[in-house]
Amino acid sequence: MTHWANEVTVDRGDCGAITGIQTPRIQIHKRGTDCGRRTEVKLVITNEDNRGNIWLGETQPKLITGRRSRGPAMQLGDWAIEQAHPSPRYIWEEVNKKIALHKGGKRDEELILPLNSSLSISLHQDQLKSTTTAVASPAFSEDKLWLNGQEKSVQESRLQALLHEVRRRAAKRPLEDVQREEEVVESVNSEHRLAPPSWHVHISSKNNFPTGAGLASSASGYACLAFTLAQLFGVRGELSGIARRGSGSACRSMYGGVVRWTHGEQADGADSIAVQVIPESYWPELRVFILVVSDLQKAVSSSEGMRRSVATSRLLQHRATVLVPELLRKAEAAVKAHDFPAFSQLAMCDSNQLHAICLDTHPPIFYLNDTSRQIMRLVHAYNQACAEIRAGYTFDAGPNAFVLTTARDASKLLGLIAHFFPPQTSNSKRYIRGLPLTTDPPSLELQCALGFEPQPNALHYILCTRPGPGPQCIFDNEAHLLNIDGLPGN
Amino acid sequence: MAETSSVRITCTAPVNIAIIKYWGKRDEELILPLNSSLSISLHQDQLKSTTTAVASPAFSEDKLWLNGQEKSVQESRLQALLHEVRRRAAKRPLEDVQREEEVVESVNSEHRLAPPSWHVHISSKNNFPTGAGLASSASGYACLAFTLAQLFGVRGELSGIARRGSGSACRSMYGGVVRWTHGEQADGADSIAVQVIPESYWPELRVFILVVSDLQKAVSSSEGMRRSVATSRLLQHRATVLVPELLRKAEAAVKAHDFPAFSQLAMCDSNQLHAICLDTHPPIFYLNDTSRQIMRLVHAYNQACAEIRQILQYSSCEHHISRDMLHSHSRDSTFDVLFLLSQQWWRPSISDMRSGPSLWTHLELLIQSVILPCSPNYLLMECKANSNPGLLTSFIHSHRQRGS
Numbered sequence: 065m066t067h068w069a070n071e072v073t074v075d076r077g078d079c080g081a082i083t084g085i086q087t088p089r090i091q092i093h094k095r096g097t098d099c100g101r102r103t104e105v106k107l108v109i110t111n112e113d114n115r116g117n118i119w120l121g122e123t124q125p126k127l128i129t130g131r132r133s134r135g136p137a138m139q140l141g142d143w144a145i146e147q148a149h150p151s152p153r154y155i156w157e158e159v160n161k162k163i164a165l166h167k168g169g170k171r172d173e174e175l176i177l178p179l180n181s182s183l184s185i186s187l188h189q190d191q192l193k194s195t196t197t198a199v200a201s202p203a204f205s206e207d208k209l210w211l212n213g214q215e216k217s218v219q220e221s222r223l224q225a226l227l228h229e230v231r232r233r234a235a236k237r238p239l240e241d242v243q244r245e246e247e248v249v250e251s252v253n254s255e256h257r258l259a260p261p262s263w264h265v266h267i268s269s270k271n272n273f274p275t276g277a278g279l280a281s282s283a284s285g286y287a288c289l290a291f292t293l294a295q296l297f298g299v300r301g302e303l304s305g306i307a308r309r310g311s312g313s314a315c316r317s318m319y320g321g322v323v324r325w326t327h328g329e330q331a332d333g334a335d336s337i338a339v340q341v342i343p344e345s346y347w348p349e350l351r352v353f354i355l356v357v358s359d360l361q362k363a364v365s366s367s368e369g370m371r372r373s374v375a376t377s378r379l380l381q382h383r384a385t386v387l388v389p390e391l392l393r394k395a396e397a398a399v400k401a402h403d404f405p406a407f408s409q410l411a412m413c414d415s416n417q418l419h420a421i422c423l424d425t426h427p428p429i430f431y432l433n434d435t436s437r438q439i440m441r442l443v444h445a446y447n448q449a450c451a452e453i454r455a456g457y458t459f460d461a462g463p464n465a466f467v468l469t470t471a472r473d474a475s476k477l478l479g480l481i482a483h484f485f486p487p488q489t490s491n492s493k494r495y496i497r498g499l500p501l502t503t504d505p506p507s508l509e510l511q512c513a514l515g516f517e518p519q520p521n522a523l524h525y526i527l528c529t530r531p532g533p534g535p536q537c538i539f540d541n542e543a544h545l546l547n548i549d550g551l552p553g554n
Numbered sequence: 555m556a557e558t559s560s561v562r563i564t565c566t567a568p569v570n571i572a573i574i575k576y577w578g579k580r581d582e583e584l585i586l587p588l589n590s591s592l593s594i595s596l597h598q599d600q601l602k603s604t605t606t607a608v609a610s611p612a613f614s615e616d617k618l619w620l621n622g623q624e625k626s627v628q629e630s631r632l633q634a635l636l637h638e639v640r641r642r643a644a645k646r647p648l649e650d651v652q653r654e655e656e657v658v659e660s661v662n663s664e665h666r667l668a669p670p671s672w673h674v675h676i677s678s679k680n681n682f683p684t685g686a687g688l689a690s691s692a693s694g695y696a697c698l699a700f701t702l703a704q705l706f707g708v709r710g711e712l713s714g715i716a717r718r719g720s721g722s723a724c725r726s727m728y729g730g731v732v733r734w735t736h737g738e739q740a741d742g743a744d745s746i747a748v749q750v751i752p753e754s755y756w757p758e759l760r761v762f763i764l765v766v767s768d769l770q771k772a773v774s775s776s777e778g779m780r781r782s783v784a785t786s787r788l789l790q791h792r793a794t795v796l797v798p799e800l801l802r803k804a805e806a807a808v809k810a811h812d813f814p815a816f817s818q819l820a821m822c823d824s825n826q827l828h829a830i831c832l833d834t835h836p837p838i839f840y841l842n843d844t845s846r847q848i849m850r851l852v853h854a855y856n857q858a859c860a861e862i863r864q865i866l867q868y869s870s871c872e873h874h875i876s877r878d879m880l881h882s883h884s885r886d887s888t889f890d891v892l893f894l895l896s897q898q899w900w901r902p903s904i905s906d907m908r909s910g911p912s913l914w915t916h917l918e919l920l921i922q923s924v925i926l927p928c929s930p931n932y933l934l935m936e937c938k939a940n941s942n943p944g945l946l947t948s949f950i951h952s953h954r955q956r957g958s
Contacts, residue, residue, distance in 0.1 A: 376822075379829065382791045409835075416837045420788060420829035426818070427853045428825045434843050444836045 174225075175333040176312045179374065179384040182325050183341070183395050184316040187352060188532030191498040194284035195543065196269040196292045199550035200259035210268040210545070210552055211285075226290060226310040227265075233306070234261035234297035258298040265296070266550030273527070279354070280460060286310030287317030291535035304338035320344045320533035322399050324392070341396055344531040350404075351474045351499070353481065354527040355465040357435045366461035369422060369429045376426040383417060404470050408456030411468060412443075415458040431461050435485075435522040439465045442484055442514065446477065449513040478528065479503040484516065485523045498528035560610035561668040563705045566602045567697035568595040569682075569689055570725045571761065573820045574801050575827040576734065577775075578783045578793060583634075584742040585721045588783070588793040591734045592750070592804050593725040596761060603693035605678040605701045609668035619677040620694075635699060635719040636674075642715065643670035643706035667707040674702070688763070695719030696726030713747035729753045731808050733801070750805055759813075766844045778831060778838045785835040792826060821852070 207218045207227065218224070259265075269288060271281050290307035293299075299306070304315035304325075316323040319340040328336030364372075373380050391414055398407040422429040432440075436459060443455045455477050456468040469477045478496070482503050487495035496503065506514075547553050576591035616627045616636065627633070668674075678697060680690050699716035702708075708715070713724035713734075725732040728749040737745030773781075782789050800823055807816040831838040841849075 378796050379788050379791065379826065382788065382795075386791075387787050413833075413835055416835070417788065417833050420832040423829040423832060424822075424826050426822055426825070428849065430846050437839050440837065 172331070172333065173371070175336075176222075176308050177333045177336050178312055178325065178327045179380070180388040181327040181392050182313075182316070183392055184313070184323050184325070185350070185352065185531050186317060186320045186323060186344070186534060187529045188344075189536075190532070191527055191529040192271075192273050192279065192284070194269060194271050194281065194288040195538070195545065196267060196285075196288040197545035198265050198267045198289075198292045198296050199546050199548065200263040200265045200296055201550060202263050204264035204266060204550060207264050208266045208550070210266075212270045213552065222286075222310050223289075226286060226306060227293070229306050229309050230290060230293045230297060230299055231261040233294075233299045237298070259296050261297045265293070266546055267292075268545035268552060270545060279356070279464065280313065282311040283313040283317045286314035287535060290314070291318065295537055302337055305333065305336070308333070308336065308338075318534060321346060321531055322396075324396065340534075342399055344533055347399065347402055347531065349402075349471040350531050351469050351471060352529050352531075353465075353467040353469070353478065354529065355439055355467060355481065355485070356524040356527065357433065357439075357463040357465065358522060358524055363431055363462050364429050369425070369431075369461055372427075372429065373421055373425040377421050377424040379424045380421050383421060387417070404468075405453035408453050408468050411456045411458045412440075419459065431463060432459060433463045435519070436463045436465060438516070438519060438522070439467070439481075439485075441516070442480070443467065445514040445516075446480060449510060474528075475502045475504045476506070478526070480506045480510070480514075481526060483511070484514070484518050485526075486518055486520045487523075487525075488521045494525060495523075496526045496528065498526075499530065501528050560608050560612070561666050561705060562606065562608045563701050564604065564606040565697055565701040565704060566598055566604045567693050567700055567726050568598050568729065569601040569603075569693045570595045570722065570732065571689070572722065572725070573731075573816075574797060574804050574823050576721055577827055577830060578779050578789055579721070580736075581740075581742065582780075584745075585631075585717050586742045586745050587721060587734065587736045588789070589797040590736040590801050591722075591725070592801055593722070593732050593734070594759070594761065595726060595729045595732060595753070597753075601680075601682050601688065601693070603678055603680050603690065603697040605676060605694075605697040607674050607676045607698075607701045607705050609672040609674045609705055611672055613673035613675060616673050617675045619675075621679045631695075631719050635695060635715060636702070638715050638718050639699060639702045639706060639708055640670040642708045643703075646707070668705050670706045674705070676701075688765075689722065691720040692722040692726045695723035699723070700727065711746055714742065714745070717742070717745065717747075730755060731805075733805065751808055756808065756811055764848055766842065766848075772840055773838050778834070778840075781836075781838065782830055782834040786830050786833040788833045789830050792830060796826070821849075 209216045209218045209223070218227070267289065269285055271284065273279050273281070287307045289310065290303055294303050294306065304318040307318050308315035308325075312325070315336075315338040316325050318338055321344040322341040323338050324341050325338045326336065328334075330336070391410060395407060395410045395414075397403075398410060419432055422431060440457055443457050446455050447453045454469060454473045458466045458468070460466075467477070467481070478501055482496065483506050545552065570593040572591050572593045574590070574592040576587050576589065578588035580586050580588050618625045618627045618632070627636070676698065678694055680693065682688050682690070696716045698719065699712055703712050703715065713727040716727055717724035717734075721734070724747040725734050727747055730753040731750040732747050733750050734747045735745065737743075739745070800819060804816060804819045804823075806812075807819060828841055831840060
């Protein structure tokens, strides 16, 4: 073990065996701000022979906080990283996996372990879904990936982490055992055989909603990928932990209905998994309207935003340790009791607290814009006019509003939204999409009670949906995104 | 001593802007805060309230004019302030105070004292537009408290009187940087303002108030505070755990003339206040899109300054910094900033820039981040000696044009 200033320890483990080099040199690359209070540290593993500093690989930068402790000066690398020679893939994976930074009890960037538990609603796939086709073949020489028709590199670290994890789990079980189980289970599709995890895969994924509309396609995308590969390689049992390696919120997309992602206690993240709180059939009256907001400002990515908040927001720690456990408990109780007013209020308060934390971050992060706030005012004014909570909202890391309501109020609320946020005249046909709902135009007195002016062109469109089921296998031949040779096309 | 003639006093008081914010009361009537706060009193050449008070035995009732318009004196906070100043004045026999006055040299021969039983006519006005969100209640109540104290001969600790009118008014009772201690006593006797540094201690500080166009009517701060106290779980944590340390650091930074630390604390505390407003139910929004643009500009500017320092520290060439050189070191939003700065500052000669830390201090002192959401659309700026007045104007102007 090597000890460093800033309380970073590095477990060398058996990295010699992993990297194939007797004693690889581990450099710390440090990039600090604010007199060392916030420091990004990453390890760079190089060939000991030092032939022009050939890299073997590097870990993801880790943000650590804390005063510089007295001790031997840390070895500093350059600020700007030179061009690196790409490492052989398997060594890179091993490096990422085995040489981890251990620091106190903080939650983990590499394993994607959260500071607090969270609760979500899985939306119906008739309106929003990711579809993934995976083809495995002994004939393929490497993994390939297509996203929405475009070929992309598979070398992205989170994708690699997910691929690695699903293969690791598949390799734990002898293929013959799994095959035997498969024969016992009735197989609908005769093509559904299992592939050994050593085969390479070609993957194609697409969404039935526009990307870049801020509709969180990474959650559905990674969940779909994890589920698809698990079917392909015969991984059974708890699967949300695999999806979590791609994107935190993806683990919640492994179930339908209302889902909780438990934050877990273990350092290896084995207990940081998703569980279903209620299936979608339990509360069929819930409705969710997604108001896609026009926004010119490029938002900070949620992983970068989270990192900044963890590093700089003093309110975040308090929220995560003291406030969220109780909020979660109340939210689950409200869901089980079909208590819409309580559920909705908790959703609104938690959404606002999240954005409060973003504002308490340094530099501050703004996800809500003026239209988002107008939508919030509309919901509050509507509830006030009804003298009861009939609508709620929640916002993620972007300006889009997810407005919550029940079937009873859906048409009225939709009419209200369409009145105060009318479309530009040219695209009014595709303005309200999704569930076929009528829009009840608001009465004059309701319009006056709300007391603000219609804002045309504030929204791109409105998507109406409801809670829906978890991942499914599709057996329709027309739906495949890759042909049997693993190339785009059917 | 004339018995029947009236006594007239005129005083002025400053506006103050909080750096560590006051948000939330523990006592609504006495106006006692949840946490201590720190502010800068701004120069009266630009912003002040002026109050004239006339006391006379001939008056049958108190009267009030605000910016020329007669107003009712029956407002509860005004009454509380009037009552408090009279109560303190009544504690001392008038003759004793008069005797002290004769010893002290009186500049104005008219400066006699009035017994607190006399009614007063008060007229107050501001040299800045009201309703522009420029916190005129702080300067107004402070001025009133100070003026009446002079009139009735109340000496000693006066900020507690101003506090009865409006919490932040107590901080306007001193110049420079002022702390309003939250106090422990239930009667609020120790919830008073003290001066941390006088204005002469740190003369290089500048404050630009950017008055933003805003159509939305804002929630009043007393109402907003009340809502936050009732519904924000983060507020309690802030008030009890976070603010004491922030305050300590801010005061240390001020005493050490440490502008970067002071400025960062100011920005973080302002953002935390608005975070609390968002954590309130229903949420309160004071910042609008323009306010946020200004915040982005300040962050981009600070980033640019840091990057320029880095460039000059590591570059070895002696000639004029070219656009390309800057470009390779910049990121998108700061590039325009860097280029603009290079036009204004680096054309003279690079050797000037190498001459030491003074130039950097100049640059970093140029922008202070003070954001107030207000109504009319003009830019109120004050740029005193030692800096290039054109720089900031053109800087802000070019950013606005670019829409970045």
